[in-house]
Amino acid sequence: MTTAPLIKVEGLTKRFGGLVAVEDLSFDVESGEILALIGPNGAGKTTTFNLIAGVLVPSAGHIALDGQRIDGMPVHRIAGLGMMRTFQHNMPFAGMSLTANVLIGSHRKLRASVLDILAGRSFVRDEETQARQRAGELIDFVGLNAYRGADVTTLSFGEGRLLEIARALAGSPRVILLDEPAAGLTTAEISRLSAMIRRIAADGVSVLLVEHDMHFLLPLAHRVVVLNFGRKIAEGGSRDIVRDPAVKEAYLGEAAGALREGAPDA
Ligand SMILES: Nc1ncnc2c1ncn2[C@@H]1O[C@H](COP(=O)(O)OP(=O)(O)OP(=O)(O)O)[C@@H](O)[C@H]1O
Numbered sequence: 001m002t003t004a005p006l007i008k009v010e011g012l013t014k015r016f017g018g019l020v021a022v023e024d025l026s027f028d029v030e031s032g033e034i035l036a037l038i039g040p041n042g043a044g045k046t047t048t049f050n051l052i053a054g055v056l057v058p059s060a061g062h063i064a065l066d067g068q069r070i071d072g073m074p075v076h077r078i079a080g081l082g083m084m085r086t087f088q089h090n091m092p093f094a095g096m097s098l099t100a101n102v103l104i105g106s107h108r109k110l111r112a113s114v115l116d117i118l119a120g121r122s123f124v125r126d127e128e129t130q131a132r133q134r135a136g137e138l139i140d141f142v143g144l145n146a147y148r149g150a151d152v153t154t155l156s157f158g159e160g161r162l163l164e165i166a167r168a169l170a171g172s173p174r175v176i177l178l179d180e181p182a183a184g185l186t187t188a189e190i191s192r193l194s195a196m197i198r199r200i201a202a203d204g205v206s207v208l209l210v211e212h213d214m215h216f217l218l219p220l221a222h223r224v225v226v227l228n229f230g231r232k233i234a235e236g237g238s239r240d241i242v243r244d245p246a247v248k249e250a251y252l253g254e255a256a257g258a259l260r261e262g263a264p265d266a
Pocket residue numbers: 016019020021039040041042043044045046047048
């Protein structure tokens with residue numbers, strides 16, 4: 001029996017004036033799969049992410065989430081369908097505790113409206129208690145328990161990025177988009193991040209990553225899609241990707257070394 005992919009990208013194209021940033025791109029992401037988008041600078045990775053998350057509208061092509069077309073939908077509706085993302089640059093809410101920051105991520109699941117809150121309906125309190133408990137579990141999951149009540153401004157850059165993942169998970173996503181999650185993290189934080197991503201995927205959540213750090217990425221990804229000048233030039237497991245002549249050619253120079261060194265042993 002074959003199951004339908006959770007995300008289906010078909011013929012995706014994005015033009016910025018005369019520049020074609022993404023061209024006729026197709027790939028699927030299964031439930032619980034860790035899929036990496038890689039490619040040299042300017043290859044179209046961030047644009048693809050922004051198209052999937054609804055920040056950009058495609059010039060052509062389709063994106064479906066669990067069989068439902070999402071291309072052209074506003075960001076909040078796509079998030080409401082279970083797609084959460086983190087950004088290359090941290091955006092924690094300063095002046096608020098870690099718990100409060102994570103609670104913000106849980107709003108998509110809560111039933112309570114402003115009217116329910118004003119009317120003091122009892123289920124509102126139950127929901128809040130559960131959301132707080134879950135926020136605590138997620139802060140623990142990302143290894144930041146010691147800072148739970150602290151203001152987010154006391155976190156290091158790397159800790160802030162881990163907090164962002166907790167916030168994204170608070171929305172109980174079906175898909176999580178991670179934009180360069182390892183950037184700026186210490187070696188210890190990167191190995192914690194790898195373990196976290198594996199656990200997230202093992203729970204059935206699809207993980208779509210854009211990442212430059214091949215040491216981190218290649219052993220982690222179940223499948224890799226390689227872009228160059230907006231087009232897909234290769235797709236497959238890490239071992240096959242690093243041997244692919246078209247990929248080697250695209251990664252001339254410094255990045256080629258990283259690609260070789262990051263390759264898992266055959
Ligand atoms: N809003 C925009 N307007 C015009 N051109 C854009 C815009 N966004 C991206 N581009 C161009 O589209 C191409 C793809 O950019 P994109 O940021 O998607 O690449 P990338 O693979 O994420 O690169 P990097 O690894 O450097 O982040 C680049 O040539 C870029 O200059």
